[in-house]
Amino acid sequence: MALIVQKFGGSSLGTLDRIQHVASKVMATRAQGHDVVVVVSAMFGETDRLIRLANAITHLPDPREYDVLISTGEQVSMSLLSIALNAKNCDARSFTGPQIGIQTDDVHTKARIQEVKTDVLQRELKQGRVVIVAGFQGVNEAGEVTTLGRGGSDTTAVAIAIALKADECQIYTDVDGVYTTDPHLLSDAMMIPHISFEEMLEMASMGAKVLQMRSVELASRHNMPIRVLSTFIDGPGTLVTFEEKIMQRRLVTGIAFSREEAIISLSGISRRIGLEGLILDRISQEAVEIDMIAQNATAQDTVDFTFTVPRREYAKAIKIIEGLNKDLGSFAIKTNDKVAKVSLVGVGMKSHAGVASTMFKALGETGIGIQMVTTSEIKISVIVDETLVEQAVKAVHQAFELHKIPSPKQEQLVE
Amino acid sequence: MALIVQKFGGSSLGTLDRIQHVASKVMATRAQGHDVVVVVSAMFGETDRLIRLANAITHLPDPREYDVLISTGEQVSMSLLSIALNAKNCDARSFTGPQIGIQTDDVHTKARIQEVKTDVLQRELKQGRVVIVAGFQGVNEAGEVTTLGRGGSDTTAVAIAIALKADECQIYTDVDGVYTTDPHLLSDAMMIPHISFEEMLEMASMGAKVLQMRSVELASRHNMPIRVLSTFIDGPGTLVTFEEKIMQRRLVTGIAFSREEAIISLSGISRRIGLEGLILDRISQEAVEIDMIAQNATAQDTVDFTFTVPRREYAKAIKIIEGLNKDLGSFAIKTNDKVAKVSLVGVGMKSHAGVASTMFKALGETGIGIQMVTTSEIKISVIVDETLVEQAVKAVHQAFELHKIPSPKQEQLVE
Numbered sequence: 066m067a068l069i070v071q072k073f074g075g076s077s078l079g080t081l082d083r084i085q086h087v088a089s090k091v092m093a094t095r096a097q098g099h100d101v102v103v104v105v106s107a108m109f110g111e112t113d114r115l116i117r118l119a120n121a122i123t124h125l126p127d128p129r130e131y132d133v134l135i136s137t138g139e140q141v142s143m144s145l146l147s148i149a150l151n152a153k154n155c156d157a158r159s160f161t162g163p164q165i166g167i168q169t170d171d172v173h174t175k176a177r178i179q180e181v182k183t184d185v186l187q188r189e190l191k192q193g194r195v196v197i198v199a200g201f202q203g204v205n206e207a208g209e210v211t212t213l214g215r216g217g218s219d220t221t222a223v224a225i226a227i228a229l230k231a232d233e234c235q236i237y238t239d240v241d242g243v244y245t246t247d248p249h250l251l252s253d254a255m256m257i258p259h260i261s262f263e264e265m266l267e268m269a270s271m272g273a274k275v276l277q278m279r280s281v282e283l284a285s286r287h288n289m290p291i292r293v294l295s296t297f298i299d300g301p302g303t304l305v306t307f308e309e310k311i312m313q314r315r316l317v318t319g320i321a322f323s324r325e326e327a328i329i330s331l332s333g334i335s336r337r338i339g340l341e342g343l344i345l346d347r348i349s350q351e352a353v354e355i356d357m358i359a360q361n362a363t364a365q366d367t368v369d370f371t372f373t374v375p376r377r378e379y380a381k382a383i384k385i386i387e388g389l390n391k392d393l394g395s396f397a398i399k400t401n402d403k404v405a406k407v408s409l410v411g412v413g414m415k416s417h418a419g420v421a422s423t424m425f426k427a428l429g430e431t432g433i434g435i436q437m438v439t440t441s442e443i444k445i446s447v448i449v450d451e452t453l454v455e456q457a458v459k460a461v462h463q464a465f466e467l468h469k470i471p472s473p474k475q476e477q478l479v480e
Numbered sequence: 481m482a483l484i485v486q487k488f489g490g491s492s493l494g495t496l497d498r499i500q501h502v503a504s505k506v507m508a509t510r511a512q513g514h515d516v517v518v519v520v521s522a523m524f525g526e527t528d529r530l531i532r533l534a535n536a537i538t539h540l541p542d543p544r545e546y547d548v549l550i551s552t553g554e555q556v557s558m559s560l561l562s563i564a565l566n567a568k569n570c571d572a573r574s575f576t577g578p579q580i581g582i583q584t585d586d587v588h589t590k591a592r593i594q595e596v597k598t599d600v601l602q603r604e605l606k607q608g609r610v611v612i613v614a615g616f617q618g619v620n621e622a623g624e625v626t627t628l629g630r631g632g633s634d635t636t637a638v639a640i641a642i643a644l645k646a647d648e649c650q651i652y653t654d655v656d657g658v659y660t661t662d663p664h665l666l667s668d669a670m671m672i673p674h675i676s677f678e679e680m681l682e683m684a685s686m687g688a689k690v691l692q693m694r695s696v697e698l699a700s701r702h703n704m705p706i707r708v709l710s711t712f713i714d715g716p717g718t719l720v721t722f723e724e725k726i727m728q729r730r731l732v733t734g735i736a737f738s739r740e741e742a743i744i745s746l747s748g749i750s751r752r753i754g755l756e757g758l759i760l761d762r763i764s765q766e767a768v769e770i771d772m773i774a775q776n777a778t779a780q781d782t783v784d785f786t787f788t789v790p791r792r793e794y795a796k797a798i799k800i801i802e803g804l805n806k807d808l809g810s811f812a813i814k815t816n817d818k819v820a821k822v823s824l825v826g827v828g829m830k831s832h833a834g835v836a837s838t839m840f841k842a843l844g845e846t847g848i849g850i851q852m853v854t855t856s857e858i859k860i861s862v863i864v865d866e867t868l869v870e871q872a873v874k875a876v877h878q879a880f881e882l883h884k885i886p887s888p889k890q891e892q893l894v895e
Contacts, residue, residue: 081536118560121496123567130566133574134559137552144549145533151545152538159548164623208579 067232068190069094072104072200072222076239077296078142079109087296088149090237091195095155100190102229104200104222105146107138128173132202132212136162139199139218147197157195160185162211163204167221169211176203176211178220181228198225216277223280227287234284234291235302236276241295242303243268243275245467246320246458253459253468257318258301261308264318265291267410267444281305308412316420317411317465320458326356327379327402328437328448329386332369334396341370343393347385353378357406357439357446367396371437373448376402404436405454408446409461415442427464433457482647483605484509487519487615487637491654492711493557494524502711503564505652506610510570515605517644519615519637520561522553543588547617547627551577554614554633562612572610575600577617577625582636584618584626591618591626593635596643613640631692638695642702649699649706650717651691656710657718658683658690660882661735661873668874668883672733673716676723679733680706682825682859696720723827731835732826732880735873741771742794742817743852743863744801747784749811756785758808763800768793772821772854772861782811786852788863791817819851820869823861824876830857842879848872 071094073087087103094101106112115135119126126134143159150157166182189196200218203211213220219236226234241256243265248254260268262285266278275293284291284305294302334340341360348355357373374382379402390396414420424445428435433456437448449457462468486509488502502518509516521527530550534541541549558574565572581597604611615633618626628635634651641649656671658680663669675683677700681693690708699706699720709717749755756775763770772788789797794817805811829835839860843850848871852863864872877883 081533085537115556118496118556119563122500122560122564125567126563127566130559130562130574133576134556134563137555140552140555141530141533141549144545145537147545148534148541148549149537151542152540159545161548 066098066100068100068102068229070102070104070222070226070229070231070234071237072218072235073106073146073237073296074218074239075106075109075112075142077237078105078107078146081145083296084108084142084145084149087146087237088153088155090296091146091150091157092153092155095195101195102186102190102225102231103146103195103197104218104225105139105142105197106200106218107135108142108145111138111141129209132173132176132210136199136202136210136212139201143197143199150195150197155195156193157197158189159197159199160189161199162202162221163208165198165225167198167203167224169203169205169213171205171207171211173209173211175214176205178203178213178224181224183228186225186229216280219277219280220283223284223289223291227283227289231289234289235294236280236291237294237296238275239295239297240275240293241298241300242293243305244319246462247322250322250455251458251462253462255467255469256300257303259304259306260318261412262305263308263443264410264412265305267408267441268319268321276305315411315465315467316413316417317409317467318413319410319467320407320461321410322405322407322454322458324405324451324454325376326373326404326406326448326451327376327382328371328373328400328404329379329382330369330371330399331386332397332399333364333367334370335394336366336368340389340393340396341368344370344386344389345372347389348374348382351381351385353382353385357437357448359437359439373404373406373437401436403451404448405451406446406448407454407457407461408444409465410444412443414445421445423464424461427460428457431456431460433460481513481515483515483517483644484648484650485517485519485637485641485644485646486650486652487633488521488561488652488711489633489654490521490524490527490557492652493520493522493561496560498711499523499557499560499564502561502652503568503570505711506561506565506572507568507570510610516610517601517605517640517646518561518610518612519633519640520554520557520612521615521633522550523557523560526553526556544624547588547591547625551614551617551625551627554616558612558614565610565612570610571608572612573604574612574614575604576614577636578619578623580613580640582613582618582639584620584628586620586622586626588624588626590629591620593618593628593639596639598643601640601644631695634692634695635698638699638704638706642698642704646704649704651695651706651708652711653690653708654710654712655690655708656713656715657708658720659734661737661877665737665870666873666877668877670882670884671715672718674719674721675733676827677720678723678858679825679827680720682823682856683734683736691720730826730880730882731828731832732824732882733828734825734882735822735876736825737820737822737869737873739820739866739869740791741788741819741821741863741866742791742797743786743788743815743819744794744797745784745786745814746801747812747814748779748782749785750809751781751783755804755808755811756783759785759801759804760787762804763789763797766796766800768797768800772852772863774852774854788819788821788852816851818866819863820866821861821863822869822872822876823859824880825859827858829860836860838879839876842875843872846871846875848875 584591
């Protein structure tokens with residue numbers, strides 16, 4: 066008998082039929098003898114509906130009240146799921162974040178969990194009940210409702226799993242696992258049975274949006290295995306776990322990509338005044354996210370300096386840079402706001418040379434020009450023209466044979 | 481400076497425009513220097529929507545979870561109102577029933593308020609804030625959300641007003657006050673400036689559904705004046721207060737009526753076996769509400785016995801009676817399920833004879849047959865054919881000159 070935390074997202078709870086289906090899945094896990102804590106998101110579309118109501122009143126709704134408003138979405142879905150379970154004679158009780166004691170800091174709309182109280186959870190589990198908890202919400206020290214920001218229900222589930230020392234945290238969603246790349250883009254994409262926390266972080270942050278980043282970080286810190294599963298298709302899903310448990314892996318695990326990027330290159334920056342640091346500082350202060358950064362020193366006294374920003378923040382970034390160019394010195398600015406990022410991810414590449422060269426060769430042979438490169442221990446990212454994303458992903462996927470089913474030996478878990 | 485509790489019903493909060501309008505009304509009261517606690521219902525239609533969701537899953541939703549579900553309606557409207565007020569620079573905070581500490585008993589879906597904690601309310605009022613409270617909900621000893629049943633927000637408002645020793649509890653609704661009779665039925669109907677708690681109870685229970693009965697009982701026990709006002713039309717509304725404050729009144733205050741009644745007459749019941757008591761007992765046990773009861777003793781050994789039930793429970797009542805007739809004795813049953821009740825209400829009639837005769841004469845002259853009569857100290861009710869309700873109300877309204885504006889002297893309040 067294990068203790069399992071199961072989280073169901075909004076699309077899994079989008080209709081009453083789906084809520085009934087989720088109830089059946091929870092009962093099936095109970096029938097296997099496991100204790101179950103269920104974390105729910107709001108029904109699909111409900112949070113957006115509530116946000117629209119608030120924004121129709123004012124563009125800057127009071128954050129405390131905004132949290133009170135949008136936290137009702139999860140309260141509706143948790144009680145409906147509990148009603149469905151009880152109607153099927155499965156003893157269940159639902160609780161809000163404040164009722165459980167999901168303590169957060171004071172930052173309304175983007176609160177962080179500080180502690181999950183376990184007394185109510187333990188008491189209800191001891192009674193043999195399924196405990197249903199509203200995701201995405203908590204309570205601050207003053208007793209006020211807080212919310213965790215978009216995707217926060219994943220974090221709620223992982224935090225509860227850690228607090229209860231659960232055996233596994235299962236995240237049910239509308240895809241059946243994590244794929245080598247987006248299957249909508251490439252039909253050859255394969256489901257990945259096991260992936261490390263590190264790889265998952267790299268995949269998640271770059272477009273394979275299956276799990277909320279913060280929840281993976283949290284799970285990683287506490288070694289809580291997460292299983293990504295489909296609510297609608299039965300299957301083992303993808304287990305996100307610590308690297309030591311996965312041996313004899315492929316060199317690379319998957320290919321993430323993101324469109325809607327913009328690249329900004331500055332050349333001829335004087336070395337002395339540290340202008341590149343100043344530029345990054347100023348841009349960050351304006352809350353523009355800088356993603357990739359690369360710097361080359363080709364000349365004696367000047368550096369060339371390239372970075373990317375999300376396309377929606379391109380205009381803002383350019384304005385800041387032009388201001389700095391006027392005030393602080395003269396450098397050349399070259400930009401392209403029609404680019405995309407393609408990233409190869411895999412812990413296997415740490416110990417293997419030649420991954421980058423295989424990738425670049427594949428792109429080169431397909432006639433795809435690389436506008437920028439950055440690398441980390443487990444990731445190589447390139448910037449290409451946005452019209453070439455599909456070709457780039459396909460070429461790299463093929464080059465590393467990600468479309469082939471991994472041999473059982475390779476995918477064996479070390480127990 | 482006074483402390484005023486203002487309650488806004490669902491139709492007053494039905495759209496975002498209306499919520500903005502309510503915010504303006506609250507701010508107008510603040511601008512007069514008063515402290516304000518606002519109690520809100522769910523937005524119009526929202527509670528019904530949530531109930532439909534629960535009932536689509538099962539006809540017998542778990543009552544604990546049902547309360548968790550439907551209590552979200554008020555949480556949405558309270559936060560939206562607070563967002564609207566804060567956007568207009570009026571400092572406001574919203575609180576759920578549990579957050580305030582509206583302690584109730586354990587009876588989910590029909591809980592009764594046992595205590596209203598005042599610490600949070602006082603703390604927020606001291607900060608100069610408008611305090612917005614979710615109506616219709618509370619918390620039981622175990623910390624679970626409970627709801628008070630339909631119309632419970634009126635009770636929440638009155639209970640808070642009593643706990644805070646407020647100066648007045650204002651109930652904003654979609655009518656501008658309590659009328660001498662339903663203005664939809666009779667355009668001559670007049671708004672009543674002052675009405676006693678007793679009269680209001682008699683009016684409310686009989687079709688003039690402006691205030692929830694329980695809230696009037698509660699206000700009456702604690703001498704908390706209630707003012708019924710329109711959210712949409714400015715005016716003084718109707719003040720419901722204790723009788724001693726109202727002097728030199730009309731003989732009668734208003735005419736209530738209810739359609740959808742059924743009358744059941746039993747004749748030739750033996751006096752000895754106390755069958756009439758047994759019949760009432762048995763019917764009550766089946767949860768059929770009995771309204772009017774009249775008994776005549778025309779013969780030596782038998783009694784005639786007449787009572788009314790809501791029409792929707794007529795079939796159930798008849799089945800019980802026929803069973804008893806078969807088992808316990810033989811009596812004649814005469815029924816009519818196409819009748820209506822018309823009631824004349826007024827504390828003034830206590831000390832004045834001739835009210836009944838004026839009423840019966842007016843009905844007789846209009847050719848309306850009276851099928852049953854019951855009287856209390858401040859009320860005379862008659863049963864008439866349901867097709868004659870309008871004529872009956874009109875005749876009685878005319879006979880007591882309720883269409884005439886009362887002289888200022890008559891309506892003066894004793895201070």
